[in-house]
Amino acid sequence: MAEETESTKTEPLKTAEEEFKKLEITEEEESELKLETSDHVTFMVEASIAMKFGAVQQYLEVSPAASASATAIPLHNVASRELILILEYYRMHDWVDAGERDLKEFDERFLKDLNYEELKELLLAANYLNVEKLFNFLTKSIANIIRNKDVEFVRTFFGIDNDYTPEEEAAYREENAWAGVKFV
Amino acid sequence: MPTLLRKLCKSATLLRKLCESASLKRSGSNSNPTPSSERAPSPLGAFDPLPLDILMQIVRLLGPKHAAKLSLVSKSWRSLVSDNALWTHFLQTHHPHSVHFAETALSSGYPLPTLAAQNVPPVSFQHVYALRERLPPSVVIDGGSGYCKFGWTKDASPSGRFATFLEFGNIETPMYTRLRHFFGTIYNRMQVKPSSQPVIVSIPICYYDVVNSDRYSSVAERQWRDAVQCRGCSGRNSSGAAAIAGNSGGADRY
Numbered sequence: 001m002a003e004e005t006e007s008t009k010t011e012p013l014k015t016a017e018e019e020f021k022k023l024e025i026t027e028e029e030e031s032e033l034k035l036e037t038s039d040h041v042t043f044m045v046e047a048s049i050a051m052k053f054g055a056v057q058q059y060l061e062v063s064p065a066a067s068a069s070a071t072a073i074p075l076h077n078v079a080s081r082e083l084i085l086i087l088e089y090y091r092m093h094d095w096v097d098a099g100e101r102d103l104k105e106f107d108e109r110f111l112k113d114l115n116y117e118e119l120k121e122l123l124l125a126a127n128y129l130n131v132e133k134l135f136n137f138l139t140k141s142i143a144n145i146i147r148n149k150d151v152e153f154v155r156t157f158f159g160i161d162n163d164y165t166p167e168e169e170a171a172y173r174e175e176n177a178w179a180g181v182k183f184v
Numbered sequence: 185m186p187t188l189l190r191k192l193c194k195s196a197t198l199l200r201k202l203c204e205s206a207s208l209k210r211s212g213s214n215s216n217p218t219p220s221s222e223r224a225p226s227p228l229g230a231f232d233p234l235p236l237d238i239l240m241q242i243v244r245l246l247g248p249k250h251a252a253k254l255s256l257v258s259k260s261w262r263s264l265v266s267d268n269a270l271w272t273h274f275l276q277t278h279h280p281h282s283v284h285f286a287e288t289a290l291s292s293g294y295p296l297p298t299l300a301a302q303n304v305p306p307v308s309f310q311h312v313y314a315l316r317e318r319l320p321p322s323v324v325i326d327g328g329s330g331y332c333k334f335g336w337t338k339d340a341s342p343s344g345r346f347a348t349f350l351e352f353g354n355i356e357t358p359m360y361t362r363l364r365h366f367f368g369t370i371y372n373r374m375q376v377k378p379s380s381q382p383v384i385v386s387i388p389i390c391y392y393d394v395v396n397s398d399r400y401s402s403v404a405e406r407q408w409r410d411a412v413q414c415r416g417c418s419g420r421n422s423s424g425a426a427a428i429a430g431n432s433g434g435a436d437r438y
Contacts, residue, residue, distance in 0.1 A: 120234065127238055139238065143245035151256045158234065160258045172256050178314045179249040 036072035041080035049090045054130025075129065081118075082125035085110075089134050111141050116157060239264060248274040248313055255310075271309030279316050320381040325370055327386055334370045337384070344373060 033050040035043045050056045050073075059073045075083065092098060092106050114122065119138065126135040146154050155162060164172070243251050243265060251270065255262040322337040330349060335342035352366050367385075371377075 123234070123238065127235070139241045140245055143242050146242075147246055147250055151253065154254060154257050158239075158257075160261065162257070163259050164256075169256060172262065176252040176255060176314070178317045179252040 034072040035083065036074050037078050037080040037083050038076055039079050041083075042072050043080075043083060043087070045087060049087065049094055052090060052094075052131060052133075054132075055128060058130075077128040078125045079121075082122050085114075085122055086125060086129065086131060086134060089137075090131070093133065107137065116145075236264065240267065240270065244270060244273060248278055248317075252310070252314070266308060266310050268309045271313050275309060275313055275316070279313070322382040322384055323371075323374060323376055325367070325383065325385045327366070332366075332370070334374060 031047040032044045033047050033056065035045050035050060035056070037043070055075060056073055063071075065071065078086075089110060092110075093103060098106070111119075119142065123135070123138045123142070126138055146157055149157075154160075162169075243254060246254070248271075251265055251274070255265045324335055324337055324342075326333040326342070327348070330347070331345055332348045333342040333345040335344070348366075351369075352362050
């Protein structure tokens with residue numbers, strides 16, 4: 001889906017794409033915004049979706065001229081890989097015909113296709129773009145992933161070194177025994 | 185199109201200000217994600233540090249028990265997880281009837297102060313939560329003179345009620361022996377050993393008692409003693425037991 005809107009950096013292609021998009025606009029009466037990712041890939045994104053991104057709203061607030069599609073809105077902290085995923089998610093969730101069950105299935109598949117590293121990158125991108133729905137979905141998913149795992153898993157998951165002495169760890173284990181959860 | 189856009193832009197003015205400060209903070213605290221789309225796995229095969237506010241959001245979603253577990257991850261996580269605002273949230277969502285919490289936090293009034301407030305309370309809400317978690321649920325008795333309701337603090341509604349007058353006569357006349365019987369009956373019906381859990385009692389103060397007694401409080405004290413005598417223990421800490429005397433009846437909620 002995303003490949004349709006993605007164009008390369010080369011100039012002729014870009015203008016050709018623009019022409020094509022202009023045609024599309026008149027047909028569908030759907031305006032688009034040009035977004036440029038940190039790895040300099042330009043995307044043409046439906047305004048209805050792009051305007052869900054807090055970062056885009058913020059940019060247009062400062063320079064409204066960008067909405068005329070002439071200049072690309074730079075997204076400094078989002079790589080094309082993440083933007084493709086974000087667009088995929090929002091296009092699905094924006095689709096009027098999508099039923100609750102479809103969305104649930106989509107969400108499950110969407111999550112399954114991500115490894116932990118990609119999940120984190122996507123969360124950072126969603127945070128930067130200020131896309132609430134996806135951000136909430138990802139934080140909830142991560143919470144579900146670590147919920148019933150042991151402490152060592154959480155350390156590995158977030159890349160944290162254990163800086164406790166065995167005595168300290170035992171003391172804190174005792175202190176939190178009330179929670180009644182499995183620690184190891 | 186531009187009209188729609190402008191409309192959206194306008195409504196986003198407030199949001200924008202928030203975004204601005206948030207994204208500034210985030211980009212500062214977070215090492216910039218590399219622009220390359222082909223990312224090499226980091227040395228530990230693990231995550232780069234995520235910004236604190238994101239971690240906090242995840243911890244919040246985990247719920248109190250799993251959040252407590254996370255204090256074992258590392259020293260920095262221990263300080264992250266001990267955040268009072270986090271535990272205020274947990275106390276409000278998981279212990280809505282918490283007596284102890286009311287005493288320590290609600291005394292400063294509503295809405296609850298956030299952590300950002302300058303006078304951070306010396307009490308750790310994580311500790312308070314742990315205390316609450318270890319306490320058995322409290323028995324609540326709303327001893328109206330017409331109807332009496334009794335139940336558990338953990339429940340949304342009373343577990344039983346009876347017509348006080350029909351069963352015990354007019355308890356608004358000084359009948360302390362009957363009062364004792366009255367409490368005994370409730371403990372019996374709730375199948376509780378009154379010594380094993382905190383009890384909150386709301387007792388009707390009789391007009392008769394008040395006009396014939398030197399002090400209002402002595403009446404309350406006497407009634408309270410009767411209630412507690414059936415429990416056979418005194419509240420050792422503040423969350424143990426409390427009496428609300430002076431109920432005029434008709435309260436439908438605890």
